[in-house]
Amino acid sequence: MKKPIIELKDVWKIYRMGETDVEALKGISISINEDEFASIQGPSGSGKSTLMHLVGCLDLPTKGHVFLDGHDISKLTESQLATIRGKRIGFVFQAFNLIPTLTAMENVMLPMIFNNVSRWKREKTATELLMEMGLKERMNHKPNQLSGGEQQRVAIARALANDPEVILADEPTGNLDSTTGKHIMDLIRHLSKEHKKTIIMVTHDPYIASFAKKKVVIVDGKVGHDHEYLKKILWKSNHEDKKGNPKGGKK
Numbered sequence: 001m002k003k004p005i006i007e008l009k010d011v012w013k014i015y016r017m018g019e020t021d022v023e024a025l026k027g028i029s030i031s032i033n034e035d036e037f038a039s040i041q042g043p044s045g046s047g048k049s050t051l052m053h054l055v056g057c058l059d060l061p062t063k064g065h066v067f068l069d070g071h072d073i074s075k076l077t078e079s080q081l082a083t084i085r086g087k088r089i090g091f092v093f094q095a096f097n098l099i100p101t102l103t104a105m106e107n108v109m110l111p112m113i114f115n116n117v118s119r120w121k122r123e124k125t126a127t128e129l130l131m132e133m134g135l136k137e138r139m140n141h142k143p144n145q146l147s148g149g150e151q152q153r154v155a156i157a158r159a160l161a162n163d164p165e166v167i168l169a170d171e172p173t174g175n176l177d178s179t180t181g182k183h184i185m186d187l188i189r190h191l192s193k194e195h196k197k198t199i200i201m202v203t204h205d206p207y208i209a210s211f212a213k214k215k216v217v218i219v220d221g222k223v224g225h226d227h228e229y230l231k232k233i234l235w236k237s238n239h240e241d242k243k244g245n246p247k248g249g250k251k
């Protein structure tokens with residue numbers, strides 16, 4: 001039986017903005033098993049990135065509990081949280097977030113420096129990962145000398161550098177055209193199938209979400225249950241911009 005690696009129990013996140021409180025998450029309870037591939041969908045502002053920050057130990061809940069491998073993250077020290085972020089979780093972001101002055105190889109080697117991996121092992125691992133991502137000929141390129149899809153592949157290699165159990169991807173295909181996005185999705189599926197990683201991926205795109213076995217929908221800080229309502233909201237967020245105008249040129 002697979003055991004849950006991530007569990008959220010009645011999680012609230014309230015941001016204090018001067019005099020007002022912003023309730024970004026309002027009692028979220030979800031559970032994700034090891035090796036599971038889960039998608040998180042929902043309209044803009046519904047709390048998806050907030051949720052990812054909590055699961056990634058980048059932030060703590062205001063109320064409720066986030067368990068990682070059975071440990072309540074609110075009870076861990078800052079240095080224990082830093083170790084989890086560095087070793088057990090890999091992050092992939094919409095905007096790639098590579099360091100512009102470093103080459104692809106150096107970007108992938110960086111997280112291993114923080115884990116005191118020897119230079120020899122860092123080079124070997126980074127080379128293998130970049131080759132696996134199809135970037136053999138691009139190892140010495142800096143981010144601005146790479147296409148968007150190539151940059152995201154470097155970011156995926158970097159996320160894998162310390163061989164984490166969990167990969168968190170927040171809109172990993174959001175800045176890519178649909179063909180490149182499909183290629184990145186194939187790589188993410190490969191991580192799930194071949195590397196047996198637990199993957200949580202935020203996406204607006206129902207087609208991309210269809211790759212995931214478990215689908216979580218978040219609306220207004222809560223896990224959604226009303227399917228017809230959710231379908232309508234998701235359709236709107238995929239076909240209309242924030243002002244309600246049709247999104248130009250998109251399917």
Ligand SMILES: Nc1ncnc2c1ncn2[C@@H]1O[C@H](COP(=O)(O)OP(=O)(O)OP(=O)(O)O)[C@@H](O)[C@H]1O
Nearest residue numbers: 015017022023024043044045046047048049050051
């Ligand atoms: N640091 C913060 N301080 C105050 N409010 C915040 C902060 N971060 C997020 N919020 C608010 O919390 C709500 C949820 O934000 P979040 O970034 O989680 O949404 P999202 O679902 O990821 O949206 P998008 O699809 O646009 O990325 C929003 O109303 C946002 O304005």
Ligand SMILES: [Mg+2]
Nearest residue numbers: 048049050170
């Ligand atoms: Mg977001």
